[in-house]
Amino acid sequence: MEEILSVKDLEIQFTLRGKTLTPIRKVSLELYKGETLAIAGESGSGKTVLTKTFIGMLDNNGKITGGQILFDGKDLTTYKTEKQWLTIRGRRISMVFQDPMTSLNPLKTIGEQIRESMILHNIVPKDKSKGRVIELLNDVGIPDAINRYSNYPHQFSGGMRQRVVIAIAMACQPDILICDEPTTALDVTIQAQIIDLIKSLQKKLGITVIYITHDLGVVAEVADRVAIMYAGEFVEVGTAEEVFFDPRHPYTWALLSSLPQFGEKGKDLYTIEGVPPNLFKVIVGDAFAPRNRYALEVDFAAAPPYFKVSETHKAKTWLLDPRSPKIEPPETIAKLKAGDF
Amino acid sequence: MIERNALLKVENMSVTFGTGRKRVEAVKNVSFEVFRGETFSLVGESGSGKTTIGRTIVRLNQINNGRVLFDDKVISGKISRELQSKVVRKIQMIFQDPMASLNDRAKVDYIVGEGLINAGICKSKQELNERVSRSLMDVGLLPEFASRFPHEFSGGQRQRIGIARALVMEPEFIIADEPISALDVSIRAQVLNLLNKFKRERGLSYLFIAHDLSVVKFIADRIGVIYGGQLVELCYTQRLFEKPLHPYTKNLLTAAPIPDPRRARNRSAIVYDPTQHDYSKERPLLTEIEQGHLVLANSKELESYKRDL
Numbered sequence A: 001m002e003e004i005l006s007v008k009d010l011e012i013q014f015t016l017r018g019k020t021l022t023p024i025r026k027v028s029l030e031l032y033k034g035e036t037l038a039i040a041g042e043s044g045s046g047k048t049v050l051t052k053t054f055i056g057m058l059d060n061n062g063k064i065t066g067g068q069i070l071f072d073g074k075d076l077t078t079y080k081t082e083k084q085w086l087t088i089r090g091r092r093i094s095m096v097f098q099d100p101m102t103s104l105n106p107l108k109t110i111g112e113q114i115r116e117s118m119i120l121h122n123i124v125p126k127d128k129s130k131g132r133v134i135e136l137l138n139d140v141g142i143p144d145a146i147n148r149y150s151n152y153p154h155q156f157s158g159g160m161r162q163r164v165v166i167a168i169a170m171a172c173q174p175d176i177l178i179c180d181e182p183t184t185a186l187d188v189t190i191q192a193q194i195i196d197l198i199k200s201l202q203k204k205l206g207i208t209v210i211y212i213t214h215d216l217g218v219v220a221e222v223a224d225r226v227a228i229m230y231a232g233e234f235v236e237v238g239t240a241e242e243v244f245f246d247p248r249h250p251y252t253w254a255l256l257s258s259l260p261q262f263g264e265k266g267k268d269l270y271t272i273e274g275v276p277p278n279l280f281k282v283i284v285g286d287a288f289a290p291r292n293r294y295a296l297e298v299d300f301a302a303a304p305p306y307f308k309v310s311e312t313h314k315a316k317t318w319l320l321d322p323r324s325p326k327i328e329p330p331e332t333i334a335k336l337k338a339g340d341f
Numbered sequence B: 001m002i003e004r005n006a007l008l009k010v011e012n013m014s015v016t017f018g019t020g021r022k023r024v025e026a027v028k029n030v031s032f033e034v035f036r037g038e039t040f041s042l043v044g045e046s047g048s049g050k051t052t053i054g055r056t057i058v059r060l061n062q063i064n065n066g067r068v069l070f071d072d073k074v075i076s077g078k079i080s081r082e083l084q085s086k087v088v089r090k091i092q093m094i095f096q097d098p099m100a101s102l103n104d105r106a107k108v109d110y111i112v113g114e115g116l117i118n119a120g121i122c123k124s125k126q127e128l129n130e131r132v133s134r135s136l137m138d139v140g141l142l143p144e145f146a147s148r149f150p151h152e153f154s155g156g157q158r159q160r161i162g163i164a165r166a167l168v169m170e171p172e173f174i175i176a177d178e179p180i181s182a183l184d185v186s187i188r189a190q191v192l193n194l195l196n197k198f199k200r201e202r203g204l205s206y207l208f209i210a211h212d213l214s215v216v217k218f219i220a221d222r223i224g225v226i227y228g229g230q231l232v233e234l235c236y237t238q239r240l241f242e243k244p245l246h247p248y249t250k251n252l253l254t255a256a257p258i259p260d261p262r263r264a265r266n267r268s269a270i271v272y273d274p275t276q277h278d279y280s281k282e283r284p285l286l287t288e289i290e291q292g293h294l295v296l297a298n299s300k301e302l303e304s305y306k307r308d309l
């Protein structure tokens, strides 16, 4: 497998009212060409902050304080100017956000908006651009594209708007498409259609996809590989099969077990009590320890390293240390493996 | 079957918005019952009319046709002030977006106690404070939180505040409109457990509105599937998952995410095209096809659904 992007020991900090918080704590990640990597984790874990740095869109009060982002032989953490970023953002790496309305200009027709992004990147000569836009609208499944070209965003339904945003993201045929919760605001039926669209675009164009979501049902559907994020770190990374059927990190267990799909009538659902750690503070030990019902003493003292489970699977938990007591994952994990739900 | 006691009855509810050419029929002739101690769920896509039904029950929307009965009394249309205040107390709503539904400039004690104050239920400030504290504790929040503002809480905590605000009125019936859609997975489970707990301990009944059948499977006793303002199928939860009949129900079921990569990858959602029905000769009716299982169909469709059973 060919690496298309790799993140090494990346650390990000924000300054907020004179105080510093660290939402990304020494994160490393490899992204392989043509794959779909899902990043899952609860709200505030750092999924968006991390991936926004790949397109130079870190908020103004944020700074990369360590590490590298290697893409196409270059270290993106050294990019400073908008001119440099324009060679990457929208052109090589594109991002689709949760709320399509925030990415669209309500005052411009959608055709114009797509055309502009093509012209900005000199993808097509001006006189050919309209035809290309219509082709693209067809590709993302917008019926009657010729007439739809001159419609405004508010004339589209939520699902159709998200298709338009995907069209804009795909306008320059990027190598990597980052989808940040693209369907969270949508109904299940529409969600299924958007997921199918992303999958079919990927197949057709061979792009690499990073799919961010907190819904593990969606993860199961899209992901070749899964990276589970907690408090600014990846706590478990593996193929979809490994993470769903042989998860090793108690946080992954908890995320999977709390899905309502595993609920039994009359019984309580599995829950994760407590709240994620305060990122303004230095985290001692394993960040998940205070909420972890399987926490060991050592978890409160020292952060665990990654333990390798297989060539493709690793987890950051002391439970994998040979000296640790053997602990069985919750029942739901066995159920999941047996497909019994 | 023993006759069960319906707490809420919706009979032939129709709701229209606008007039003339802009007139839309948001709810069309919808009927269902919610029994005491039951969670009844309405499921359908956005714009299908689910929220309008909930809002019409609590009289936030006007009913154009039909009626609503609560505790055997008609509570729709013109009603006495006495009954009106009973509806305000006994039926509470929980909304989708905990942030938007809470007044961000008011402190938690005011947010939670507002209903009590408006209804003039408490005799003293002390009684009010006590009831607010108790309600906060009921949902697993500390009474100290009363003096804080909503934005100082996490999403799950804010949704708990919304639930506390409903519970403080000691309702019998709660309409929960997508109460967990905006929440993180890890918090969803907490909120669902909480709703179930109050059902068990206080015999509360719920109308639980959602778009995702996989969530509803756990919480609902019975489910009504709604499309374009009409009920297309109504059934016990387990049976609906075993034997969905209406093509729209099948669409919803096959579109719901499955947390299993083997199954999820091979999933193909059954598409629903509302023009697939031929109702030119005979209109469809919501018909009981087996005990407790109703489906919207004309006689030809009914025949084929019967063969599927």
Ligand SMILES: Nc1ncnc2c1ncn2[C@@H]1O[C@H](COP(=O)(O)OP(=O)(O)OP(=O)(O)O)[C@@H](O)[C@H]1O
Binding pocket: A014, A015, A016, A021, A023, A041, A042, A043, A044, A045, A046, A047, A048, A049, A050, A059, A060, A061, A062, A214, A279
């Ligand atoms: N501009 C900013 N200034 C200060 N803190 C920020 C800023 N942007 C994000 N954060 C903080 O960084 C952390 C990670 O946020 P991020 O948006 O990446 O989370 P996420 O995993 O994408 O969550 P969600 O699922 O809610 O989208 C959070 O604690 C967040 O509050």
Ligand SMILES: [Mg+2]
Binding pocket: A047, A048, A049, A180
């Ligand atoms: Mg995010």
